[in-house]
Amino acid sequence: MEQKYLFVAVDAALRAGEKILSIYNDPSSDFEIERKADNSPLTIADRKAHETIAGILKDTPFPLLSEEGRHMDYTVRKDWRELWIVDPLDGTKEFIKRNGEFTVNIALVREGIPVIGVIYLPVKQELYFAEESLGAYKLSGITSLPDGVSVDKLIASAVRLPQPYSRDRYIVVASRSHLTPETEAYIHEMRQQHDNVELISSGSSIKICLVAEGKADVYPRFAPTMEWDTAAGHAIARAAGMEVYQAGQDVPLSYNKEDLLNPWFIVEKKRVNH
Template identity: 35%
Template sequence: MKNLLYQCAMIAVKSGKVALQYYGLEDFKLKSDSSPITQADLESNALLMRELQAHSPYQVCSEEAVLDYEKRKDLEYYWLIDPLDGTKDFLAQNGGWTINIALIHKKRPILGVVYAPVFHQLFIALKGFGSFTYEQESLKVALESDNLTLMWLEENKCKLTGERIIEDSEIIACDSMFHSTKETQEFMQKYQLKVQKYGSSLKVCALAEGRADIYPRFNGTSEWDIAACEIVLEEAGGVILDCLTKKPLEYNKPSVRNHHFVAFAKSQVGKAIYRDVLDSVYKS
């Protein structure tokens, strides 16, 4: 399974190269839910589906090619991917978009890869093995020199312990660039949180890195938005609490929509805000 993790990282990087070919272009269409879709989404999706099926026996459920519930409900394993998480960030050219790959086993992610091509940020995680990232400049050099290999990925990974690495004494909360809500703002004010804006899955990854403390999400997300980064956070000692069930998110549901949630870095687990969420202060 470790080799499959590194193979997925290579596939994500390959997908990122494809998406970058369209970065800077403003052409897009609107899907039925009024969210934008670009040629980068479609090309990345095609590559990911092809590569994942070539390297494993598992079926793929993607934002751009949803595997019907009747076909996936009894699957023990399947891939859950977002070929371009943060299309609005992609169109805004702020760099805050990612390629997300997760392997679902019995309703929970057990393997995750999150790759932000513009920032040269790569996060990988495997249940029971740990959560890791890579020094951005080293990854950039490896990519530019075409030296990125499975061995390089294995030898250069940096373990994420979830320990806080920021000196700020205030609690740092992540918020979305484009999807903040009134409820989110009220949550921030109630707990006097200092806000940092991130795009896509990078909000949850910032918690895993120890660069932020909490991420409340009180509007819609889908399973493919969160699966990969959730295992990254979980293996770094953090947790995402579903505001309705008070448990980690559940996957392979009839509906791919998630309940509202609050994600906590390791440093916040068990503390006041965490206890408030468990005590039903915030509900979906």
Template identity: 50%
Template sequence: MRNNLSIAIKAAIEAGIEILKVYGTNFQVEVKGDESPLTQADKNANDIINRYLLPTKIPIISEENKQLDYEQRKDWSQCWVVDPLDGTKEFIKRNGEFTVNIALVKNGVPILGVIYVPVTKTLYFTTEDATSSKKIILESENIEIDAIFQKAIAIKPQIDNDIIKIVGSRSHLNEDTKNFIDDIEKNNKVEIVSKGSSLKFCLVAEGLANIYPRFAPTMEWDTAAGDAICRAVGLQVIDQSTNKPLVYNKENLLNNYFLVKS
């Protein structure tokens, strides 16, 4: 597992380097069939990650790869789940809140997660045994992998708080999310914490927020890495339809609404 974690971290960092090369240019934006944006950075990052992950012989589910039919995926005991550039809208806005997401899923459960923030060189990852998650701000993208493991600091969620910090946006709340927050506000002081991409998971995992309600569509590659990081620090990522943890490599890669909480 340590080898797979090292590979995923190296892939995420190098993908981040390629993303930043495009970030500083006057890049073009395409629109995919599902109306989501696509840039050259998405493509370049995906190429880099595939180059790292293919030698592991573990199949890959990536937003930018051709999706395989469930008949071809259903017997996989494990797979990589990848979003080479999570938060393309944030990338286009140039606000820095976009990430590289790489997760390893075993029997539907994310057991390894890596999230890298290219602009700030911030790296989040699970330990190889998935019993904790760590964070490091890289001095350089050329840092040795052993130095990352040595210098990264364990993160943990906040359990008790006078103010309930909820990940969301006051200006972009759908009705379900607004109702959820209104219910909490009846008995608690609430603060809304806003962040783009999979950084929403990281906010809760490192104690900068308490709850992340996602009552809007997401795909498995949007959540797998963040889910792994949250689970490793003892958080639950609960499917609101089944009241059980999210499951991966499903027939339909679309997630149900979910809630991240301690």
């Protein structure tokens, strides 16, 4: 059953990516427009991606919470045991800068815990996908689902996460657009604890994927994010043996809260006392 919904989410993410790229690659698109201005290419890409995803996920039994959709009041949402949490286009600044570091994020959340996650990078044709019992995977060079493909075949052609990267540095991944003083203080603290600390910057939910993949050791986020920014990455991280902890606590982020704003968090390997 879970495999079926993972497959649906992958299909939705790839199709949304195709819609986004048709706008992103249009030479007449001008991204020097005020963010989210009506009918800007960005807004159109957001909306087209949302419509594509919503159209596919409506055939599942679960309600949808999307950044671009209508946000149901908590009096309705609180009774949702399972729901999709979606960001049709994560990485606004990256989209406008045309650096390719934007993503499509789709998660299935059960009882506040993300159990399925799909993140697609349309420009780089990279797909991260996970289901808690199957594990986390990365597939490169994919733009659509071939006819007759199954989740098993997808997994067979993907690499399992995390990958074994050997290195002599402790790698911190941080936001390209939101490096706060608190984050800088955390990085300074890591430099006291580790001999050789390297900082890498990235946009959108790719940062969580880099930790899940094993390319980075930790991702501290001491700046605002919403549930749709992290739910898909959180599912991928969990399935790869990582966790997204509330900063300063041993408690993971939870979802479908009354307030959809996330607390500050740290993505790292699951702590041994858990």
